[in-house]
Amino acid sequence: xxxxxxxxxLRVQDLHVRYGRxxxxxxxxxxxxxxxxxxxxxxxxxGKSTTLKAVLGLAPRTGTVELAGRDxxxxxxxxxxxxxxxxxxxxxEVFGDLTVDENLRLVGKDVGVEAPVVRELFGxxxxxxxxxxxxxxxxxxxxxxxxxxxxxxxxxxxxDEPTKGLAPRLVTEVADVLARVATTTPILLVEQNxxxxxxxxxxxxxxxAGQVVHRGSAAELVGDPxxxxxxxxxxxxxxxxxx
Amino acid sequence: MTDFVLLVVTGxxxxxxxxxxxxxxxxxxxxxxxxxxxxxxxxxxxxxAGWVVVSHLTGLAGGLALAVGVVAALAVGALIGLVVELVLxxxxxxxxxxxxxxxxxxxxxxVAAVQGIWxxxxxxxxxxxxxxxxxxxxxxxxxxxxxxxxxAALLLFVGLKAxxxxxxxxxxxxxxxxxxxxxxxxxxxVQRTFTVVFVLGSxxxxxxxxxxxxxxxxxxxxxxxxxxxxxxxxxxxxxMGSLNGTAVAALAVGLVQQLTNFYAASGVGDLSVVxxxxxxxxxxxxxxxxAR
Amino acid sequence: MTRRLRTVALPLxxxxxxxxxxxxxxxxPGLLPDRVNGPGSMQLLxxxxxxxxxxxxxxxxxxxxxxxxxxxxLVVAAGSYLTAIAMSSLDLPxxxxxxxxxxxxxxxxxxxxxxxxxxxxxxxxxxxxxxxQAASIVVLRNPGGVTGGEEGLTLDRDLMPNLLLxxxxxxxxxxxxxxxxxxxxxxxxxxxRSRVGHAxxxxxxxxARAAVLxxxxxxxxxxxxxxGSFLGALGGVVHAVVLxxxxxxxxxxxxxxxxxxxxxxxxxxxSWGAVVGGFLYAYADARLIEVSGSSLLDHLPGALGGVxxxxxxxxxxxxxxxxxxxxxxxxxxxxxxxRRGEP
Numbered sequence: 001x002x003x004x005x006x007x008x009x010l011r012v013q014d015l016h017v018r019y020g021r022x023x024x025x026x027x028x029x030x031x032x033x034x035x036x037x038x039x040x041x042x043x044x045x046x047g048k049s050t051t052l053k054a055v056l057g058l059a060p061r062t063g064t065v066e067l068a069g070r071d072x073x074x075x076x077x078x079x080x081x082x083x084x085x086x087x088x089x090x091x092x093e094v095f096g097d098l099t100v101d102e103n104l105r106l107v108g109k110d111v112g113v114e115a116p117v118v119r120e121l122f123g124x125x126x127x128x129x130x131x132x133x134x135x136x137x138x139x140x141x142x143x144x145x146x147x148x149x150x151x152x153x154x155x156x157x158x159x160d161e162p163t164k165g166l167a168p169r170l171v172t173e174v175a176d177v178l179a180r181v182a183t184t185t186p187i188l189l190v191e192q193n194x195x196x197x198x199x200x201x202x203x204x205x206x207x208x209a210g211q212v213v214h215r216g217s218a219a220e221l222v223g224d225p226x227x228x229x230x231x232x233x234x235x236x237x238x239x240x241x242x243x
Numbered sequence: 244m245t246d247f248v249l250l251v252v253t254g255x256x257x258x259x260x261x262x263x264x265x266x267x268x269x270x271x272x273x274x275x276x277x278x279x280x281x282x283x284x285x286x287x288x289x290x291x292a293g294w295v296v297v298s299h300l301t302g303l304a305g306g307l308a309l310a311v312g313v314v315a316a317l318a319v320g321a322l323i324g325l326v327v328e329l330v331l332x333x334x335x336x337x338x339x340x341x342x343x344x345x346x347x348x349x350x351x352x353x354v355a356a357v358q359g360i361w362x363x364x365x366x367x368x369x370x371x372x373x374x375x376x377x378x379x380x381x382x383x384x385x386x387x388x389x390x391x392x393x394x395a396a397l398l399l400f401v402g403l404k405a406x407x408x409x410x411x412x413x414x415x416x417x418x419x420x421x422x423x424x425x426x427x428x429x430x431x432x433v434q435r436t437f438t439v440v441f442v443l444g445s446x447x448x449x450x451x452x453x454x455x456x457x458x459x460x461x462x463x464x465x466x467x468x469x470x471x472x473x474x475x476x477x478x479x480x481x482x483m484g485s486l487n488g489t490a491v492a493a494l495a496v497g498l499v500q501q502l503t504n505f506y507a508a509s510g511v512g513d514l515s516v517v518x519x520x521x522x523x524x525x526x527x528x529x530x531x532x533x534a535r
Numbered sequence: 536m537t538r539r540l541r542t543v544a545l546p547l548x549x550x551x552x553x554x555x556x557x558x559x560x561x562x563x564p565g566l567l568p569d570r571v572n573g574p575g576s577m578q579l580l581x582x583x584x585x586x587x588x589x590x591x592x593x594x595x596x597x598x599x600x601x602x603x604x605x606x607x608x609l610v611v612a613a614g615s616y617l618t619a620i621a622m623s624s625l626d627l628p629x630x631x632x633x634x635x636x637x638x639x640x641x642x643x644x645x646x647x648x649x650x651x652x653x654x655x656x657x658x659x660x661x662x663x664x665x666x667x668q669a670a671s672i673v674v675l676r677n678p679g680g681v682t683g684g685e686e687g688l689t690l691d692r693d694l695m696p697n698l699l700l701x702x703x704x705x706x707x708x709x710x711x712x713x714x715x716x717x718x719x720x721x722x723x724x725x726x727x728r729s730r731v732g733h734a735x736x737x738x739x740x741x742x743a744r745a746a747v748l749x750x751x752x753x754x755x756x757x758x759x760x761x762x763g764s765f766l767g768a769l770g771g772v773v774h775a776v777v778l779x780x781x782x783x784x785x786x787x788x789x790x791x792x793x794x795x796x797x798x799x800x801x802x803x804x805x806s807w808g809a810v811v812g813g814f815l816y817a818y819a820d821a822r823l824i825e826v827s828g829s830s831l832l833d834h835l836p837g838a839l840g841g842v843x844x845x846x847x848x849x850x851x852x853x854x855x856x857x858x859x860x861x862x863x864x865x866x867x868x869x870x871x872x873x874r875r876g877e878p
Contacts (some may be wrong), residue, residue, distance in 0.1 A: 020740045057430060081430030093425045104413075106418050107429055148429065242456045276537060278657045314703065331855070339657060344799055344858045347609055352851025359842035472668050473853035475661045483658070483714040524653055524662060 009034045009156050009186050010055065015063035017047070017054050024050045026210040027063070028094075032156065032203075037178065037187045039197045039218060042207035045232050048190040049090050049205065052158045055188070056080055056087050060162055068155060086149030090160040092141045094148075096134030100125055102142050102206055103133050107151045115151055121177055122147045139170035146177060157187045163196060194232075198222040206231045249383035252500050256389030258497025259396035260458060263451035263471050264474040265481070265489050266399060267444025273420040273484015275437050276339050277332060279360035280346040282474065283467030288323055289316035289449025290462040291357055294368050306371035313453055319351060320449020321442050328441040333434065350467075354397045358464040364460040374457060388457050399447060400490055407486065416440060420484040476516055495519070546720070555711055556580065557706035577705035581777045583817040584712040585770060588719040589798040590805060592766030594722060597795065598804035599732070600759040601675025603656070603740035605791050606663030609647070609670050610764040612786040613640040614771025616674065619688040620681055620783045628694050633772045637765065644764030645757070651754050655742065664788060671786040682783075699776055702721035708777050715773040716810070719766045723806055726762055735759050739804070793820075796854050802864025811866050820846065 008031035017025040025047050032038045040048050053059035057077040065073050069147050072080055081087065095103055104118065104125075118125060122143045128136065133144055142162055149157060159178065163171040171193065178187060179200045191197050197204070197218055206214035214221070214231055221227055251456045268282050293312035300308040331349065335341045372392060377384040407413035415436050419426045455470055456462040475497050481488030496516050504512030559571040559578040568575035617636035621627045627635065651662045677684030686723040692700055698707045726732045737745040748750045775781050793816065801812020811818060823846035842848055846877055861868050 019744070022744065024742075030346060057426065058424065077427045078430055078432060078434075079430060087428050093422060095421050095425070097421055098414070102414055102418075106414055106431065107425070119286065152430070220487065266726060276657065278660060316743070334859075340601075341858055341862070342658065343603065344795070345658065346853050347795060348854035348858065349853070351792065351796075351847045355845035355848035356842045356849060359845040362841075423595065439630045454638050472664065479658060479661050479665070492614070509677075510672060513672045514669055517665050520662065521650055522666050524650055 005032045011066040012130050013064040017050050017059045029158035030205045035199050036202035037182045037189050038203040040190045040205050047210045052160050085153035086154040086157045088145050088159040092145040094133040094141050094144045094185045099130050101129040101144050102217050118147050139166050155184050160190045245382040248381045252385045254498035254501035256392045258494040259392040261477050262396045262472050262493035264476040267447040268474050269489045271444045274440050277342045281349040283471030284350040285445050285448035286452030289320045289452030290456040292316050292319035292451035294462045316448050316449040316453035317446045321446035324442045328438050329440040334404045354464050365463040369455045370457050415518020434472050476520050541756040547645045574702045574705040577709045581709040581712040582772040584716045585773050586817035587810040587813035589718040589770035592720045592763050592810040593794040594798050594809035595763035600735040603660040604663045606667035607658045609667040610640050611771040612622040614768030614876045615775040618772050618775050620692045622694045637768050640767050640768035644761050648757050648760040651678050655860040688781040731758050808864045808866040
């Protein structure tokens with residue numbers, strides 16, 4: 001359940017996103033607690049990625065976005081990110097022409113593959129520091145995408161389908177990293193992989209057709225096959241086999 | 244053979260001018276997604292700034308006066324670029340069609356303003372003794388100003404390369420050319436980078452303008468227009484936002500134009516450039532999609 | 536009811552008024568050079584109507600489909616020049632020459648469009664510009680003396696119907712121009728209501744989404760480009776008839792830019808906008824030259840007077856202001872005012 005004792009790190013109220021005549025988000029409201037992983041679930045195309053983008057300001061939004069109790073609805077993307085919101089986009093979006101080291105140095109003056117957080121969580125990247133990101137595998141690119149946001153101090157991470165298209169071993173690796181990060185930083189996670197959600201998420205928010213249709217604990221949702229099928233259109237098994 | 248040497252050197256010289264005109268355009272497009280139609284007007288501004296300075300410095304030797312004129316052209320180009328980016332381009336952030344329209348209106352108004360102040364006729368640009376004479380290369384009498392163009396283009400190319408490769412600004416530019424939305428999503432002030440690149444590109448346009456004036460020995464309000472179209476072609480062939488591509492394409496266009504104009508017929512060179520463009524489009528259309 | 540009024544009744548009334556103008560002998564000093572049905576006024580109005588129709592043809596690409604083409608001069612010039620050349624080189628009468636020009640230009644548009652549409656957005660603008668520029672170079676070089684170079688071409692009078700010749704017959708040329716505008720208006724009205732028209736609107740709105748919805752994006756754009764080019768070529772033919780020949784000015788990039796200015800000034804994506812923009816631009820283009828020659832500006836200090844006497848300076852500045860403060864153009868502004876007035 002949502003923790004009512006500490007205020008939420010993120011509060012989204014009546015969030016709308018319109019692209020031309022297409023009304024993608026139709027009044028989405030939810031809270032992200034100040035600890036642990038909150039999973040944002042739903043079928044394909046219901047507006048999960050758009051929700052993350054709208055929170056950050058990358059999508060044209062109306063409604064209220066409160067970060068640690070302050071209204072940030074009118075903030076630019078840059079200001080929101082600098083205030084401590086890290087964004088790991090769908091499809092990684094690392095800079096393919098830049099080397100691994102350059103991808104990381106982009107975030108700040110004094111960081112790079114030598115930064116402690118990289119050494120600790122992403123040891124593999126050290127050996128590939130001069131390799132162009134384009135030539136990395138999907139899993140390695142995901143590590144770069146995660147590493148570059150962890151180089152900053154964050155009060156919240158927005159992570160969009162980090163395991164999409166990864167081999168099972170890598171899925172576990174990514175999940176491990178996310179679980180470790182979540183001990184210090186709350187995460188709002190879009191994820192299709194239900195076993196992974198059950199493993200690392202505490203809270204779930206389910207979207208359908210641009211609206212929130214369910215809020216609750218992760219264990220409760222994933223443990224109820226009937227509810228999962230109704231809300232997500234998949235059973236546990238399919239979800240596990242899917243990616 | 245001497246004809247051929249002359250054609251190659253002058254072709255490279257012309258390509259150097261195209262590179263000066265196109266490199267700024269390409270970087271601005273690659274990074275910001277802005278097709279700057281006013282780039283030609285910036286060239287005209289640089290050309291006239293240089294001409295005004297040179298014609299007031301009658302006491303100095305021709306070459307020295309021109310050097311001061313080049314500095315003036317760079318400064319005026321940079322200043323105009325700064326004002327235009329902050330006042331006209333930035334408020335229309337990411338609204339690319341409107342940005343193009345604004346630069347179209349600006350180019351019409353600016354060229355008309357120059358014409359209103361200094362008249363529609365060409366103004367002679369004195370360029371000093373050395374630039375007006377020729378040097379013998381393998382028997383061909385190559386006009387010396389071609390060496391100036393080649394040197395300026397090389398300097399700009401090496402300078403921009405160093406900027407892109409070895410500085411933090413260059414790192415942000417390279418990342419931004421690939422995906423500027425993601426650069427902003429990493430909390431980097433990509434807008435400030437836009438301004439810097441726009442100013443750099445505009446200064447290069449000013450330089451291209453005054454050197455275009457040296458090429459023609461005069462400045463005219465219309466000189467930016469035709470130059471701009473070749474610059475566009477160079478940018479498209481080279482792949483938007485790619486400095487190496489722009490350099491290669493500028494050389495190719497300059498050489499093709501000079502050689503075919505001589506060996507086929509006058510005018511065929513200009514057409515073959517457009518054919519080259521069509522060919523590039525048919526063979527690798529994805530080369531010019533630019534950044535997200 | 537009011538919608539009906541706006542889409543059918545208003546254009547019809549306006550058409551009747553315009554068709555009747557050659558019978559109106561009133562003088563409008565300051566507005567028109569002589570009597571409304573005098574040859575000077577008729578010629579001016581014919582040019583305005585032709586330009587309005589050409590602007591409408593450009594709006595099919597830019598306003599309706601979101602294609603920022605900088606090559607529309609190519610098809611207008613092709614319509615005009617191919618007519619003149621078919622007459623001078625093949626001795627075809629005007630009507631046949633016009634058919635040759637229309638077929639030739641439509642094929643040209645198909646080929647150039649098929650290549651240029653391989654790229655999208657801003658790159659498409661640059662590529663179309665390059666093609667139009669190539670055509671402009673050809674025309675100016677005057678290969679084999681066929682295009683007349685900087686002089687342009689005059690239509691062979693022997694191959695023209697008598698009704699379209701001479702100062703006294705200016706009203707007939709005016710009616711031809713009006714007829715062209717009506718045809719362009721009807722074709723555009725039909726096109727935007729058709730399935731292709733809806734696909735065009737979807738592509739303009741959001742190309743990626745149109746593709747996701749399964750719309751044939753490339754084909755839609757090509758159809759829009761070809762239809763717009765056909766109407767542009769027809770405008771070129773009429774332009775040649777009204778002016779009695781082809782001038783290299785209509786091959787230039789400046790001509791395309793002026794079409795863009797017209798459409799944006801009037802209001803892109805609306806037939807009224809394109810027509811009003813085109814008409815006013817052509818009118819202003821003709822009349823501003825007189826203003827700039829007037830003594831009004833003599834009292835200003837040298838440079839300022841010089842700058843303000845340049846019509847393009849005023850137009851360019853006005854254009855920038857419109858893009859910022861009235862993105863829906865003059866007709867959009869008008870509509871907003873009307874709506875505010877309604878209870």
